[in-house]
Amino acid sequence: MREPQFDTIIIGGSYAGLSAALSLGRLSKQVMIIDAGNPCNQTAPKSYNFLTQNGNIPKKILEVARQQVLAYTGVNFRNDQVIKLQGTDGDFEVFTKAGHSFSAKKVLFATGVRDILPRISGYSNCWGISIVHCPYCHGYEFSGKTAAIYAVGESARQLVNLLSPMHPNLTLIGRNGDQDFEFGDKVKMINQEISSIHHLNGQLSAVTFDNGNRLDIEVLYTDPNFEQHSDLPEAIGLKMTDKNLIYIGSNQQTSIAGIYACGDCTSLMRSIASAVASGNLAGAIINKALSEAYMTEVAGDKTSCLDK
Template structure:
């Protein structure tokens, strides 16, 4: 039970970035509340990679270990629940949760991540994060040399398939409809023996998220081991926008070099501000945000 109602900092989001910020602030002797709804975006991913000292561990195991270490800092408290309202008040902010609890703070850090827009392809959601992948640095080594597809079109499709060609040469580009590649791009892909398939996709056949075949609407099929796709997304938490925080053209929270949003007193970290999504980058971002918030709190009293 959280007895305390006012904190120096409320962190909304208790995954990697939020926990990293909490550790930084806890070590700075700050009174911190970490609010978490328990729905990290990578909860379906079986293993996390490219994070030194934790390579190959499950996302849940990394989070559990991190929280166990953050709990050591007695000025950091945890709240399990969803933040649903946020308003600016005198000298800070007020946050209300789904269950009706109200907390206030001098500063807020949103480490709430983003939510992917899953396409209406049967089987896609079940395979997302398992055999339908977003990042070759996180998962490419595990499917190196395998029969692989990239689901994209136009400039994004060309650049993405070019990148993935570093991990496998058994590669094809699925445009899921008429190609918007330029003539020059098509010539380059042909030179590298990368097939372009324009057929519309009907479904992914899979076993517990491991893809077996792609079925097209014309009933043709191809067997496949992995697919890469970069999905459109929106902010997982709407509260920063309610408070007036601006977004970039890409839909990320707009921050300065100190990870301050466009609203004074509000910071952001992790996937909500970073284009390149990875555990390591989220943790780095959270650690820096915690230090930045602590500096601002010091500057406001040391005058």
């Protein structure tokens, strides 16, 4: 059997993937990161709730992270997209859109997710700027502003509970009138569909409803649907959760031996801090698996020599 080119191929080179590569690189492993260059938070002007980087620009955080990780001689980076993966634990091969192929002992998915935004005029212009999904990442900066929530069910309930202390004038906008909770006087309820978003360079000023009414607001919190950024996990038969996330065990291992996953593609807790932590853990676990396999191989070689 041929020797794989790399110890690990990391599919996805944003915060989780780079964090995993850092753990692997520091243990002198040979790593190839393959990244398509579409991080989910690319529209956000600033990132918060991440120690030492609070308020920094996501793109700059990523640039510094990549520079630091690639300083390790064993870590390689390629701008490309993996379109096919085959093989078994210890001998995987990936094929890219640009026509390249690489082999590795282990594979790590750090491919993230893609938000599915509603087709509302002006919505995508404000996404990540004044239409946001994470109160922990952006809520404090909008504290005291006129705010609305565009969500239903349990998501609506959780957002109301989190945001009410920061927004005395809070409105809950129902989709098709579908709201299962009563919030009393602390929240104004509107059961209308949003037809358009009014903004200036992404800064929200108002929303207009199907009935023509207008609501002046400065921030809209929402809980959009999402999909896996890569269709490869499902294509190779990885087990998925009921939330359409890659299923992993406590050791970041997927349902296929030798294939691991970390970051947003595995978790509803989507933040840079969480992605970095998840990647760091995945890198350490893969390191452990590689080291144990190496020692087993060495022990086997010694036994073979003694038997001769």
